[in-house]
Amino acid sequence: MDNKFTIVVVVEHDQNAIKPVTFEVLNAARTIADSVIAYYFSDNAEVDVEPLIQGGADEVKICHNSDFASYTHETYAAALKAEIEKTQPDLILLSASNNGKELAAEMATRLDVGLATDCVDLQLSEGEVIVKRPVFSGKAYSLCRLSGAKPYLVTLRPNIFRGEGTAETRTGNVVKEEINLPDFSKIVGELTREVGAELDVTEARIIVSGGLGMQAPENFKFLEDLAEVLGAAVAASRPVVDNGWQEYSHQVGQTGRTVSPDLYIACGISGAVQHLAGMSSSRCIVAINSDPHAPIFSVADYGIVGDALKIVPLLTKEFKNILGDQG
Ligand SMILES: Cc1cc2nc3c(=O)[nH]c(=O)nc-3n(C[C@H](O)[C@H](O)[C@H](O)COP(=O)(O)OP(=O)(O)OC[C@H]3O[C@@H](n4cnc5c(N)ncnc54)[C@H](O)[C@@H]3O)c2cc1C
Numbered sequence: 001m002d003n004k005f006t007i008v009v010v011v012e013h014d015q016n017a018i019k020p021v022t023f024e025v026l027n028a029a030r031t032i033a034d035s036v037i038a039y040y041f042s043d044n045a046e047v048d049v050e051p052l053i054q055g056g057a058d059e060v061k062i063c064h065n066s067d068f069a070s071y072t073h074e075t076y077a078a079a080l081k082a083e084i085e086k087t088q089p090d091l092i093l094l095s096a097s098n099n100g101k102e103l104a105a106e107m108a109t110r111l112d113v114g115l116a117t118d119c120v121d122l123q124l125s126e127g128e129v130i131v132k133r134p135v136f137s138g139k140a141y142s143l144c145r146l147s148g149a150k151p152y153l154v155t156l157r158p159n160i161f162r163g164e165g166t167a168e169t170r171t172g173n174v175v176k177e178e179i180n181l182p183d184f185s186k187i188v189g190e191l192t193r194e195v196g197a198e199l200d201v202t203e204a205r206i207i208v209s210g211g212l213g214m215q216a217p218e219n220f221k222f223l224e225d226l227a228e229v230l231g232a233a234v235a236a237s238r239p240v241v242d243n244g245w246q247e248y249s250h251q252v253g254q255t256g257r258t259v260s261p262d263l264y265i266a267c268g269i270s271g272a273v274q275h276l277a278g279m280s281s282s283r284c285i286v287a288i289n290s291d292p293h294a295p296i297f298s299v300a301d302y303g304i305v306g307d308a309l310k311i312v313p314l315l316t317k318e319f320k321n322i323l324g325d326q327g
Pocket residue numbers: 210211212213214236237238239240251252253254255256267268269270271272273274275278288289290291294306307308309
């Protein structure tokens with residue numbers, strides 16, 4: 001039997017625009033695997049997969065079916081399970097993005113295997129996979145040694161495994177396959193494009209986030225303006241969502257999304273432990289709060305004490321000038 005350690009990666013794309021999280025997962029996979037197979041479920045058999053090979057895939061399998069026009073967990077899980085039975089990989093690696101988390105949970109059930117979620121480190125040591133996961137709302141880490149039935153299933157926290165990017169000299173195989181799927185039309189129906197119309201907070205590199213200190217829902221326009229200039233996503237604390245000022249998909253924290261952007265700008269957010277649980281692994285945290293003793297300042301790299309309703313528009317103006325000059 002072949003002793004090669006094989007990892008399967010599922011390509012995340014938005015209408016065939018490959019999402020950056022895919023390259024993070026490929027980057028993590030290639031650092032430990034002998035062989036990386038990327039599954040690209042698409043309604044277009046002629047998609048350009050060269051970036052995936054340059055990003056670390058040894059083989060890209062384009063699985064074609066018109067039902068893959070948009071991601072649904074029913075179609076992806078049905079096709080992936082059939083493929084996994086043929087490939088028999090050691091590990092299936094997915095992003096802990098919205099779609100990745102859903103698909104991972106479904107695959108764990110369908111394959112009856114364990115799942116390690118939201119990992120921030122991945123190692124292969126003497127044939128054993130070891131992952132590191134934040135626990136207790138990010139206050140501690142747990143090291144898990146995976147054992148039992150294969151394939152192991154692991155999701156990786158976005159924005160952690162960026163690595164060195166793509167290598168133009170890499171080569172790999174491309175395989176195309178027509179996929180037969182069960183008829184999901186009664187389940188799936190028509191998909192509306194609510195998700196994907198704006199940046200997903202879990203994948204965003206810059207987040208502008210607002211709390212109750214923004215005072216009123218209409219003041220989130222200040223945050224949206226700043227986000228637009230920075231190419232950022234808008235996020236919120238839980239009470240903002242509970243008040244109906246923002247959708248739940250924007251909530252960051254223990255009962256919301258976990259994010260790790262390059263830059264997290266917290267505006268009028270006190271910094272309760274439940275909020276910090278979702279954002280304290282951000283690379284740079286800027287806090288704007290009128291209370292100099294607000295707990296958010298204890299995790300902030302830069303703090304601005306003052307009224308967010310005045311400071312955010314000034315920042316937007318300043319960034320517009322700077323970025324406008326560069327463009
Ligand atoms: C089980 C459980 C789960 C929870 N999960 C989450 C979660 O997932 N995410 C989450 O966020 N919370 C969560 N919470 C709630 C959490 O405990 C806090 O209540 C919440 O994070 C506070 O939100 P906030 O910072 O927006 O509001 P507040 O705590 O009211 O803070 C508002 C801040 O705005 C500042 N401020 C006021 N006016 C201005 C101004 N003009 N300019 C600048 N600053 C100003 C104030 O000084 C204050 O620091 C959870 C709680 C529980 C019990």
